[in-house]
Amino acid sequence: MNKEIIVGIDIGGTTTKFGLVDHQGNVIFQSSVNTQNPDFREFLNDLEEAIWAGINSVDPTLKIRGIGVGAPNASYYTGTIEQAVNLPWKGVPIVKYMQEDFNVPVVATNDANAAAMGEAIYGHAKKMNDFVVITLGTGLGSGIVTNGKLVHGHQGFAAELGHVTVNPNGRQCGCGRKGCLETYVSATGIKRTIFKLLADYTSDSELRDISFNDLSTKMITEIAERGDFVAQKSFEYTGKILGQKLADTVAHLDPEAIFILGGLSQAGKHIFEPTIRHMEANLMPIYKNKVNVLPSGLGNQTAPILGASSLIVDYFKQNEF
Amino acid sequence: MNKEIIVGIDIGGTTTKFGLVDHQGNVIFQSSVNTQNPDFREFLNDLEEAIWAGINSVDPTLKIRGIGVGAPNASYYTGTIEQAVNLPWKGVPIVKYMQEDFNVPVVATNDANAAAMGEAIYGHAKKMNDFVVITLGTGLGSGIVTNGKLVHGHQGFAAELGHVTVNPNGRQCGCGRKGCLETYVSATGIKRTIFKLLADYTSDSELRDISFNDLSTKMITEIAERGDFVAQKSFEYTGKILGQKLADTVAHLDPEAIFILGGLSQAGKHIFEPTIRHMEANLMPIYKNKVNVLPSGLGNQTAPILGASSLIVDYFKQNEF
Known part of the structure; x- marks a missing residue:
């Protein structure tokens, strides 16, 4: 054959x-x-x-x-x-x-x-029946598995976690609404946060020399590693919002793990640490320390x-x- | 046999x-x-x-x-x-x-x-593969069905929608946290709202003659039907918060329907109308007018x-x- x-x-x-x-x-x-x-x-x-x-x-x-x-x-x-x-x-x-x-x-x-x-077939979720994948690219995408199966929903549009609401009066979103999660948590979202922080604070920052269009998450990560206040604060802010909303996702699905993939996940501890800390702070006791937040098991x-x-x-x- | x-x-x-x-x-x-x-x-x-x-x-x-x-x-x-x-x-x-x-x-x-x-076996969800049930009793309980199966989650604690967060600095919850959905949306939640409204406003209201422990959702409904401002506003407030959070649930699951059951659901249009209105206002376009919010198909x-x-x-x- x-x-x-x-x-x-x-x-x-x-x-x-x-x-x-x-x-x-x-x-x-x-x-x-x-x-x-x-x-x-x-x-x-x-x-x-x-x-x-x-x-x-x-x-x-x-x-x-x-x-x-x-x-x-x-x-x-x-x-x-x-x-x-x-x-x-x-x-x-x-x-x-x-x-x-x-x-x-x-x-x-x-x-x-x-x-x-x-992730289920080749990655870290091989033995998992209940997990969530979050992809942080230009926007925020997601996939949900329950009972060992992808959740497509009635129309086939389940798992649009980029469009849960952080603040109904918040940032303008491409979907026509305001305050969607992806306007805060995504490659574009963290750039918006950087520019808000540069407006709110007077601190010196390398970031003041870079235009919105030139700025990348890789640059934000490198600048944060050099100790820049604004870059570090942008990760804390992004992780706080992601962690808070992931706690709601856990209350829906009680997953074994949440995988965070995509460009912004390459920032490693800068994004994982505040995300996990704020998620845990917002979980009800039965879920605390039970849900693993992990990088993908597949090569990028x-x-x-x-x-x-x-x-x-x-x-x-x-x-x- | x-x-x-x-x-x-x-x-x-x-x-x-x-x-x-x-x-x-x-x-x-x-x-x-x-x-x-x-x-x-x-x-x-x-x-x-x-x-x-x-x-x-x-x-x-x-x-x-x-x-x-x-x-x-x-x-x-x-x-x-x-x-x-x-x-x-x-x-x-x-x-x-x-x-x-x-x-x-x-x-x-x-x-x-x-x-x-x-609901799936005997009620209105017989032909549905993807739906959500919300029970409004002393607290807020929920059940989630995807791909025709109940979602139990990894530990068996999925669908605790009573404990998604409305406001991290909000009302004290029995689970030890603050601002959980059920502190606003439940038989107890709407009573708390009534007492907040009585504190915030100076309007005359029959509700000023009733103690917290004596007050029931049936009484709130009857008083709202007599045109009482505080009673009516309490339903609007409850429906607003439930509708906003159900929009997040839809973004997770893309359900065909959401059933609202339990004592508070007996208030009928008083609770369904604002819930649906605020849910729709918070849905992204692909979900608008696609998700039915319905009472149970089973007798109470x-x-x-x-x-x-x-x-x-x-x-x-x-x-x-």
Whole structure:
């Protein structure tokens, strides 16, 4: 029998990464194509050609077992990428098209759900039935697993924790509301906090020489490590708000662990320590010291591809092949 | 074959109600025993005698298929009633004892989870895979169903929505923290709100003649219907806080419906209307006008017994008998 692989695809605003994943969870080939093509069918042709080129370069006899797709606002139920702020298309039936082109099972869901499934299949959640994944990128994404299964909800839009409310009169959010969690806790959120702190305090700070658009979470982390008051305070503030809201999430789900992934999680103790401290301070006694807040068990580079490919592992598990 | 029934037991602080439920979900016999016996084994003997007496009075050939128990702080995983504020025992292994005494399947869980399962088996959630139940009694209890299954969480303590935080510096809560949802939204919570409003405003109100201990939600409802400013404002305030926090619950779970049960729900439009209005105002666009907020599909009297008995229906479903 020919060797089987799963194709994992992670569609991002700028580039779409994909990889070929073997039975052991190794990414044996990895590449990317440009996402910014307004013609979705053309984009998909480019992606499919790149997948075939990858297969041919590794071993032309490889058999595709299935294709998993993680994309912002992709609906698990309809297989369609709905209206995503950073993508050039809307309402595109990616699952239908790829099933026709490859004649294998194709499963799509939003990127944070894919990350949660990746953690369950390849990462630190292998033996967990109840856990939550938080991805801190441009926004805040999340995936929820209960009773060993991803929670999609009635419409397929469960786990939008970026849009729980911190303050109904708070910061303007891209969703049209105010005070959503992701306006405080995300790569963009912490930048907004930095600029608020620079306004509120008079302290000297390296951060006063950097524009909003130039500032990155990596820079904030490095500046915090040099002892900068504003940078350090921005992590404390971000962790406080995340910790308070995670306590509410625990009261809903009583999870075994909460994984924090994505760019801002790379700040390590700067973000984990205040988050855990404030979460614990807001937990009712039965939950205290019971919920682990952890980094991902997957490498930062391959995590999105493994997450997407794990959707297919899960698909075959559920259909008991 | 002898006719089979399920015994549904609802253990409350003062009385323990039980009923015999037939295959069609009819409560064919119903009675109660006193809960306030510090000797748990004695209490259980009284209860079991009353169950046998009930069976003998209806039809001595009835066969017990299983026993479902709803009780505050009962753990689904351990079958034990842990430390409940209003019960005279702690850490009592009710499932073990009743299994030994009756030699049939016995399942226990907290009363709000039992209510959720009752709604799924006998009520308005028969075809729903994703919904939430909120019980407004002395406190605020809740049950969560995702993917057609009750969410118990890692420790068995999921769905403690009474203890999400409204305000970290808010009202003192029985759990030892401050500002928990149930300190605002529950039979006790709305009484606290009434007394705050009587302090904050100078308006005349019938409520100024009633002591805290004498006041009931039924009285608040009647007084609101006579146009009393303070009574009406107390519902608006309660609904605002519940609606805001339910919007966060929707962002977690994307449920098809939220059922509101228990004494305070009997206030009807007084509590439902502001709750729905404020929930909608706090939902992100994808959820707006998609989540039904509904009263229970079960009668108020039999709901707890049907809820408890439904645990056994669910048990046999899951074990595919």
